[in-house]
Amino acid sequence: MNDSTAALSPLSSIPLHTQLRDLLRSGILDGQYPPNTQMPSESELGTRYKVSRITVRQALGDLQKEGLIFKIHGKGTFVSKPKAFQNVSTLRGLGESMTERGFEVINRLRSFRFVPADKQVAERLGLEEGATVAQIKRVRLINREPVSLEITYLPQALGERLEKADLVTRDIFLILENDCDLHLGHADVAIDAVLADSDLTQALNVEPGSPIMHIERLTHTADGQPVDFEHLYYRGDAFQYRLRIDRERGNRP
Numbered sequence: 001m002n003d004s005t006a007a008l009s010p011l012s013s014i015p016l017h018t019q020l021r022d023l024l025r026s027g028i029l030d031g032q033y034p035p036n037t038q039m040p041s042e043s044e045l046g047t048r049y050k051v052s053r054i055t056v057r058q059a060l061g062d063l064q065k066e067g068l069i070f071k072i073h074g075k076g077t078f079v080s081k082p083k084a085f086q087n088v089s090t091l092r093g094l095g096e097s098m099t100e101r102g103f104e105v106i107n108r109l110r111s112f113r114f115v116p117a118d119k120q121v122a123e124r125l126g127l128e129e130g131a132t133v134a135q136i137k138r139v140r141l142i143n144r145e146p147v148s149l150e151i152t153y154l155p156q157a158l159g160e161r162l163e164k165a166d167l168v169t170r171d172i173f174l175i176l177e178n179d180c181d182l183h184l185g186h187a188d189v190a191i192d193a194v195l196a197d198s199d200l201t202q203a204l205n206v207e208p209g210s211p212i213m214h215i216e217r218l219t220h221t222a223d224g225q226p227v228d229f230e231h232l233y234y235r236g237d238a239f240q241y242r243l244r245i246d247r248e249r250g251n252r253p
Contacts, residue, residue: 008049016051017058023049024059028068028079039069039077104144107168110137110203114159121153124218124229134159138167139203149203149233158227172228173219185222191215194233204235211236 008019024045027033040048042056049056060077063069071077115135122129136152136159152172154162158180165175176182194200196210204212212233219228 017055020049020051020055020059021062024063025068033079035079035081037079039079041076106141108139108141109167110139112136121229125155125226132156146204147235149200151231153229183222185220187217187219189215189217200233206235
């Protein structure tokens with residue numbers, strides 16, 4: 001249903017602002033209001049749907065909370081770009097997940113060097129503190145927009161094999177499996193939030209203090225050997241992690 005011709009129903013049990021929110025949401029998701037275009041003003045929407053400005057503001061407020069629109073002071077309301085997302089029900093690299101859904105994924109290699117493992121890296125990879133590890137820093141771009149900063153640590157022997165690998169177009173997971181003949185098994189993942197420091201600000205093109213999703217991921221081979229420890233920093237306005245959680249059966253008293 002096209003929201004430019006649809007009418008709201010004052011007699012419905014559904015509040016007017018909810019009806020309007022749903023119509024506008026459909027228009028956004030259906031492409032009637034493309035990303036980065038300006039939405040009609042509050043007065044225009046009120047006239048079109050014969051509702052008060054308070055009703056319009058409630059509807060737009062709900063859409064803003066959902067991340068579908070954003071406001072620029074003095075300019076108006078605009079449609080947000082849809083966030084890229086990755087399902088994490090299976091262990092896959094970002095490039096694997098995004099390219100099969102039509103996204104262009106490019107990696108900007110910031111550095112590749114061998115460094116002494118600090119306490120955290122050593123513990124995660126099962127090494128002595130100070131042992132040499134490879135550190136790889138890459139900015140991941142989706143459709144040519146920086147979305148994440150990836151800092152990867154690998155044992156020295158694996159790092160030496162990745163030195164000449166194509167780290168611009170390939171996922172490290174695929175390189176480990178196909179070039180290094182490793183069979184990856186599972187990953188332990190922890191997720192929290194941080195504020196963008198100067199390094200993240202520069203790498204991801206965000207404002208200082210912007211919210212950043214931080215993922216710590218330790219990947220093991222099929223036989224349980226830790227091989228890849230990563231810090232993944234995602235722009236909160238451009239990316240989502242999605243997962244399915246099933247309730248265990250048989251736990252009822």
